[in-house]
Amino acid sequence: MVEEPKKIKMSKLISIIVNCYNGEKYLKQTLESIQKQNYTNWELIFWDNQSTDNSKAILKSFNESRFKYFYSEKFTSLYEARNLACKKCNGEFIAFLDCDDWWYDNFLSERESFFSSKQFKFSYSKFHFFFQKSNKFMINYEKEIPNGEVYDFLSRNYVVAISGLILRKDLLEKINFFNKEFNIIGDFDAVMKISKIEEAHVIQKPLLSIRIHGENFSDRHRKMSFKEFKKWYFFQERDSFFNKNKFSFQKKLLRLFIVSITPKFLKDLLKKK
Secondary structure (H helix, E strand, C coil): CCCCCCCECCCCCEEEEEEECCCHHHHHHHHHHHHCCCECCEEEEEEECCCCCCHHHHHHCCCCCCEEEEECCCCCCHHHHHHHHHCCCCCCEEEECCCCCEECCCCCHHHHHHHCCCCEEEEEEEEEEEECCCCEEEECCCCCCCCECCHHHHHHCCCCCHHHCEEEHHHHHHCCCCCCCCCCCHHHHHHHHHHHHCEEEEEEEEEEEEEECHHHCCHHHHHHHHHHHHHHHHHCCCCHHHHHCHHHHHHHHHHHHHHHHHHHHHHHHHHHC
16 A cells, blocks of 8 residues: 655745646646645745636636635736735745646655755756657756856756746845846846855755646747847846856857747748758
């Protein structure tokens, strides 16, 4: 007989933010992964950015008292929606989970030492990419990821997923929350700001899966990623941390440019043949 995993209730309340806009397709699995957490002292802040599908009904079907539903008064950018959701959080720590990703049961309980740490104010782990079309998993980074001061490392190897990030609420307040001008790279911008001033707590095993599917890897998404990163790049020109790692960011900008034009380039090439 297989024993049920032990449920762990610790003193620290964790606020989990799920931002949703028409996310019904994978939402049930996302919410189930929160409800199954071994660590039980959490609240879910579900921010509905004016969805027109069944997202609300799926959430309400759980009949879970720790699930808190908020409907946005207006449609906003993703990172403005994240900021609005942050203001509803009661926890000392905030975690994020996109409505097409899912956590493993020990996602929160593996952070026990982090929750009591005075050294670290943000934490992330390795994760699996899950490719929806092929039904295959792949780890995001095979080598060991450094703890502590990580800005230089992240400039070369950005290994943080927003769905794998947990941080102290006061740290988000310190960087003035997310830049609401972004729709795709706002979490990258926030993590790079944080890594200049705080040390990272890193877990060396995958604790979640990031789903790769048509909607989040479209031509439009790739072009917007390049456009936003280019905007971010030119805002950093006078920053000493940035200038120390400028070549790494230039390579990233070039990769994003190539990815943004490749689909159209291939289509044009095929037309010529």
